[in-house]
Amino acid sequence: MTAEALPADLRRAIVQLARTPRLLVACDYDGTLAPIVADPEQARPLPESVGALRSLAGLHETTTTVISGRALRDLATLSRLPSEVHLVGSHGSEFDVGFVHALDADAKALHRRLEAELEQLVAGNEGVGLEVKPASIAVHVRRAEASVGQSVLDAVRSGPCTWDGVHVTEGKAVVELAVVQTDKGHALDVLRHRVSATAAVFVGDDVTDEKAFARLSGPDVGIKVGEGESLAEYTIDDTTDVATVLAFLLEERRNWLHGDQAVPIERLTMLANERSVALVTPDARINWLCHPEPDSAAVFADLLGGPEAGHFSIKPEHGSLPLGQRYVPGTMIVETRWSRLLVSDYLDHFSASHRTDLVRRISGSTNAVITFAPRPEFGQVPVRLLRERDGLRVVGTSDPMVLRSPGVDWEITSDGLQETARAVVRPREGAPVLLELRCGTDDLSDATLSEADRRERAGAYWSDWAATLKLPPLQTELVSRSALTLKGLVHADTGAIMAAATTSLPEELGGIRNWDYRYCWLRDAALTAQALVSVGSTAEAEAFLGWVHGVLATLPGPERLHPLYTLQGTMLGAEAVIDTLPGYAGSRPVRVGNLANQQVQLDVFGPVVDLVVALAEARGSVTDQDWLMVQAMAEAVARRWHEPDHGIWEERHAPRHHVYSKVMCWVTIDRAVKLAETYGRTVDPSWPVLRDTISTDVLKNGWKDEAQSFTTAYDDYDLDAASLHVGLSGLIDPADERFQSTVTAIEAELRSGSTVYRYRRDDGLPGDEGGFHLCAAWMIEAYLLTGRRTEAEELFAQMVDAAGPTGLLPEEYDPVAERSLGNHPQAYSHLGLIRCAQLLSAQ
Numbered sequence: 001m002t003a004e005a006l007p008a009d010l011r012r013a014i015v016q017l018a019r020t021p022r023l024l025v026a027c028d029y030d031g032t033l034a035p036i037v038a039d040p041e042q043a044r045p046l047p048e049s050v051g052a053l054r055s056l057a058g059l060h061e062t063t064t065t066v067i068s069g070r071a072l073r074d075l076a077t078l079s080r081l082p083s084e085v086h087l088v089g090s091h092g093s094e095f096d097v098g099f100v101h102a103l104d105a106d107a108k109a110l111h112r113r114l115e116a117e118l119e120q121l122v123a124g125n126e127g128v129g130l131e132v133k134p135a136s137i138a139v140h141v142r143r144a145e146a147s148v149g150q151s152v153l154d155a156v157r158s159g160p161c162t163w164d165g166v167h168v169t170e171g172k173a174v175v176e177l178a179v180v181q182t183d184k185g186h187a188l189d190v191l192r193h194r195v196s197a198t199a200a201v202f203v204g205d206d207v208t209d210e211k212a213f214a215r216l217s218g219p220d221v222g223i224k225v226g227e228g229e230s231l232a233e234y235t236i237d238d239t240t241d242v243a244t245v246l247a248f249l250l251e252e253r254r255n256w257l258h259g260d261q262a263v264p265i266e267r268l269t270m271l272a273n274e275r276s277v278a279l280v281t282p283d284a285r286i287n288w289l290c291h292p293e294p295d296s297a298a299v300f301a302d303l304l305g306g307p308e309a310g311h312f313s314i315k316p317e318h319g320s321l322p323l324g325q326r327y328v329p330g331t332m333i334v335e336t337r338w339s340r341l342l343v344s345d346y347l348d349h350f351s352a353s354h355r356t357d358l359v360r361r362i363s364g365s366t367n368a369v370i371t372f373a374p375r376p377e378f379g380q381v382p383v384r385l386l387r388e389r390d391g392l393r394v395v396g397t398s399d400p401m402v403l404r405s406p407g408v409d410w411e412i413t414s415d416g417l418q419e420t421a422r423a424v425v426r427p428r429e430g431a432p433v434l435l436e437l438r439c440g441t442d443d444l445s446d447a448t449l450s451e452a453d454r455r456e457r458a459g460a461y462w463s464d465w466a467a468t469l470k471l472p473p474l475q476t477e478l479v480s481r482s483a484l485t486l487k488g489l490v491h492a493d494t495g496a497i498m499a500a501a502t503t504s505l506p507e508e509l510g511g512i513r514n515w516d517y518r519y520c521w522l523r524d525a526a527l528t529a530q531a532l533v534s535v536g537s538t539a540e541a542e543a544f545l546g547w548v549h550g551v552l553a554t555l556p557g558p559e560r561l562h563p564l565y566t567l568q569g570t571m572l573g574a575e576a577v578i579d580t581l582p583g584y585a586g587s588r589p590v591r592v593g594n595l596a597n598q599q600v601q602l603d604v605f606g607p608v609v610d611l612v613v614a615l616a617e618a619r620g621s622v623t624d625q626d627w628l629m630v631q632a633m634a635e636a637v638a639r640r641w642h643e644p645d646h647g648i649w650e651e652r653h654a655p656r657h658h659v660y661s662k663v664m665c666w667v668t669i670d671r672a673v674k675l676a677e678t679y680g681r682t683v684d685p686s687w688p689v690l691r692d693t694i695s696t697d698v699l700k701n702g703w704k705d706e707a708q709s710f711t712t713a714y715d716d717y718d719l720d721a722a723s724l725h726v727g728l729s730g731l732i733d734p735a736d737e738r739f740q741s742t743v744t745a746i747e748a749e750l751r752s753g754s755t756v757y758r759y760r761r762d763d764g765l766p767g768d769e770g771g772f773h774l775c776a777a778w779m780i781e782a783y784l785l786t787g788r789r790t791e792a793e794e795l796f797a798q799m800v801d802a803a804g805p806t807g808l809l810p811e812e813y814d815p816v817a818e819r820s821l822g823n824h825p826q827a828y829s830h831l832g833l834i835r836c837a838q839l840l841s842a843q
Contacts, residue, residue: 003248006241010234012416013221014245017199018252019308020219021579022061024197025053025249026188026212027242028204029068029075032225035239040142045079046239052246057084059250060257060510060586063195067092067184069171069208071133090133091169091176091208092187103135107179110165111135114177121155128152136167136178149173171208185211198579201249203242204232256306262585263287266804266820268303269325270501272332272488273347273458276356277501279303279824282325282805284336284343286312291356291439292399294491294498295518295567297377297592299401299439304504304590305581308418310375312437314343314360317367317424327481327806330463332488333455334806340366341427348454349461353493355440361451362425363432370435372403372410373420378578378590385412385419390444391436392421400442405435462487470536472841475800479837481807482830483535486528489827495543496567497525500811500823506587507812507821511767514587516594517811517823519572521564522548523648524827526607531831533614534838541615545626548608558632559639563601563650564594572597599646600655605633606664606729609671622679634672634687641665641694647713648722653764656713659702660722666694667729695731702726703738709745710738718761719749721775724782734785743782751779753815754798770812770821773799777832784839796836809833 003011017023027033033045033053057064065086068075072089076096081087087096103111114137115130122128127144130137139156141149156175161168169176169183184204192200198219202212205225213222213231222232225242236245263281268288271278278300279288287302289312298304302311316338325336333346341364348357362368374383376397383396387410394401403421410421425433434451438444447454462484471479489498503516529541551569552558566572575593583590609630616622622630641662644655669691676683701714702723712720724746726732727739734740750757755771756779776799783792802813802820809829811822 003244003251006236006244006248007234009416010223010236010245011248013234014201014249015252015308015415016417017201017219017221018249019256019580019582020197020199022196022198023063023253024188024192024195024200025056025062025064025246026191026200026202027053027064027066027246028184028206028209028225029066029070029079031205032203032239032242033066033079041078043078045081046243048243049239049246050079050081052243052250053085054082055250056246056253057082059253060588062253062257063191063197065191067187067202067212069138069169069174069176069206071131072096074131086191088187088191090136090178090182092182092184092190094134095187095190103179106165107135110163110179111137114160114163114166114179117160118156118177121159122152125152135180136176136182138174138176140174142173169208169211171206176208183211184208185213185215188212188215202232203245256308256582258582258586264804264819265505265584265810265822265824266802266808268804268808268824269327269334269806270332270485270488270808270825271334271345271347271358272501273349273351274487274490274492275353276347277488277498278345278347278358279501280325280334280336280345282336283322284314284325284345286345286358286360288502289356289358290518291376291401292354293567294501295516299374299376301375301378301581303502304584305379307373308375309379309581311371311373312358312360313371314362314368316341317369325806327484328459330466330480330484331459332462332484333459338364338366340364341368343368344455346455346458349458350454351438352440355438357439358437359451359454360435360437361432361455362435363427365427365429367424367426368433370408370423370425371420372422373418374401375418376401378581378592379418380578380580382417383419385410385421387412388444390446393442393444399440401437401439402442402444403435403437404444404446405433406446408433408435465537468536472837474837474841475833478800478803478807479535479834482809482833483532483537485808485825485830486532486827486834487537487540489528489825490540490543491520491567492543494567494569495540495545495547496520496565496569497528497540497544497827498567499524499564499828500826502823503592504587504590505584505810505821505823507769508587508767509585509819509821510587511769512587512589513765513767513769514583514589514591515823516575516591517826518567519564519594519597520547520567520569522561522604523563523601523607526611527831528827530607530611530614531834533611533618535834538615538618541611545608545612545615545629549625549629552629552632557636557639558605559636561604561636562597563599563604564597595652596646596650599650600643601647601650601661602637602640602643602645603648603658603661603664605637606667606671609633609668609675613671613675616675616679622675622681627675627679627681630672630675631684633668634684637665637668638686638690641690642697649720649758649763651763656715657701658713658720658722659698659710660720660725662694662698662702663723663725663729663731666691666698666731669694670730698726698731699738707745709742712759712761716761718759719746720759721746721750721756721772721778722758724778727785728778728781734782739782740786743779743786743788746782747779750775751795754795754802755813755815770814772812773802773809773826773829774811774832777829777836780836781839784843789843792836792840796840799833799836803833
């Protein structure tokens with residue numbers, strides 16, 4: 001029997017149940033896992049059910065158990081269930097390892113008295129038997145003639161069943177008397193509490209199972225096997241159906257937990273319009289889009305939750321793999337191509353600021369299947385889809401949303417909670433199919449400009465900008481794509497710049513190192529803007545510094561700057577976890593917000609002042625407003641440079657005196673002095689003294705003879721790639737033996753083939769992470785500064801090879817598994833690539 005033969009409403013319930021964070025699967029034994037047979041000692045479970053229970057038990061955050069009326073010892077012997085499956089016997093009075101409860105003296109005495117009395121009552125009655133268990137005794141009359149059985153049960157009910165301290169459970173042709181409180185519902189509650197289950201399923205066939213069904217509520221699912229009245233919401237026919245249910249639950253649970261269809265991170269391509277971002281897979285599935293801002297909740301979160309979390313897909317009706325995907329050169333328009341089908345995607349650059357407009361153009365000569373499954377608020381808000389004359393209206397969202405699709409005939413289906421629209425279309429020569437998702441409006445009318453004009457205008461915005469850039473001769477196209485990617489992470493309405501387009505893409509597959517990078521870090525944004533200045537574009541730096549001025553205006557003093565803010569320049573809310581999403585390839589938790597917002601990171605001032613220097617060099621002057629900012633940053637450093645902090649890597653433990661943070665404090669003062677000297681500003685007399693004080697402090701406390709290297713922090717000997725900035729920043733001459741030795745030590749400990757790790761120390765979090773492309777870029781620069789050009793060229797070539805087919809880089813790379821990790825695309829990685837190409841070209 002296949003899952004399709006199960007009732008549709010039951011299938012929908014199982015699909016929802018499979019997505020709960022912590023699942024408890026509980027079954028009765030006789031009549032559920034094992035068919036009812038004449039000889040109870042021959043009741044064997046169906047192998048298919050046993051296999052499914054074992055496999056479910058092996059899944060993350062999934063517990064399986066069998067709750068039976070049989071004695072625990074007999075249940076274990078007869079069922080031969082694997083040890084991964086918990087066993088509960090005697091209707092819940094006997095638990096396996098971890099749940100054993102000894103009887104007290106009174107209960108033991110009552111048990112002996114019951115046994116003696118019941119032996120007298122059943123004596124001489126053929127077909128009646130006693131089953132003596134550690135905490136109960138069952139009277140079985142299944143094999144007795146009906147009149148004999150009824151007579152014995154009547155005697156038991158009017159006699160021992162009425163005794164104080166006896167707990168009675170009635171079943172089919174059996175009555176059980178326990179000397180402790182026991183029923184399957186209580187057992188289910190004990191198990192649920194023990195494993196902190198967020199939902200449970202119970203499958204049973206007997207009268208005794210009704211007490212378990214009675215305990216189910218909310219997202220729980222109760223399934224009755226066989227005919228008869230029941231509190232269970234769903235009914236199936238027999239034990240074969242039970243095996244089918246368990247197999248279907250296993251398949252859905254496994255897919256939800258492990259993200260079997262997860263696209264390699266580097267193969268995801270970003271759409272952007274400097275206000276919104278989206279990701280598209282190599283087969284034209286929009287699997288990530290947030291609205292109204294890039295740091296808002298997702299409308300499509302297939303990236304982190306599979307298809308159930310929302311997607312917008314287009315593919316040939318008779319499936320084949322795409323021939324390729326590319327950016328239209330110099331633009332952020334993405335084309336996905338099959339042999340007779342072309343899908344062009346872009347975010348409209350010129351729609352109103354409160355809107356997110358995604359345009360999808362289907363051309364070619366074959367049928368295409370469109371699936372539109374919006375799931376606002378990370379799939380936590382049920383939506384309905386209404387057909388209108390020119391498209392679909394999404395109902396149930398806080399912000400209006402429509403899909404303009406004139407001429408498309410949609411079929412709408414529901415899984416009981418969410419609705420999905422599907423259509424088959426056939427583009428014609430000169431008549432492509434147009435789909436326009438409009439978030440933030442309910443307007444389904446035709447746009448003023450034709451789609452061709454809008455597409456040309458959107459492309460020209462990017463290509464005209466890209467044509468102004470000053471690009472190095474080395475890897476020119478890849479550097480241009482990196483610059484376009486950085487500009488795509490800019491939020492033009494505010495001037496903020498995102499660190500990355502996504503949240504919770506893992507630093508280790510299946511691990512917990514999953515962070516939200518959709519915000520504006522002062523450090524990351526300043527470095528991004530500086531990279532854009534270096535290729536000839538200053539508008540982004542001007543806008544970002546304006547954003548920083550706005551943030552500073554809300555603070556009592558510059559030393560109170562937080563490391564990051566929302567794109568609007570406000571404080572982040574509390575970091576939260578979305579339990580309903582399984583995460584990319586099963587990597588949980590999915591986080592929204594970032595606890596680093598509350599950290600002290602004293603390095604943030606240096607990159608901002610360095611950006612002011614770069615911008616002043618580009619335009620030949622420093623503005624009064626920017627000079628005031630530099631003075632504020634220097635003032636903040638003067639007040640706090642001597643404090644410990646959490647550092648560039650935002651480790652979630654006690655602050656330390658990080659070498660990199662001290663170096664960036666030195667950079668702040670050093671650049672302030674040089675700016676003043678270059679542009680005729682007054683140098684605060686305390687600055688040169690402070691610069692020397694910080695430098696002396698770093699050289700004294702940051703260098704460790706034992707390590708022959710500048711270390712992570714003053715208090716230990718562990719190494720950190722960020723400490724390379726002792727030389728990269730100019731605090732010491734790159735020819736200094738201490739810097740040369742630091743490069744060698746960090747190379748030996750932190751470089752692994754094609755990448756460089758941040759550090760190897762225990763940072764208080766479980767699991768591992770990949771090497772950072774940014775750290776590899778620092779190592780390339782350090783190689784060049786120390787005369788090791790060959791190593792620099794080799795590492796740069798390996799960094800280039802890690803880029804995806806459309807030229808994008810996430811945060812990290814695993815050199816062992818040879819796969820990309822971390823949020824994507826990552827500003828750090830692209831600005832590092834630009835810097836390395838420039839340095840290698842200059843030499």
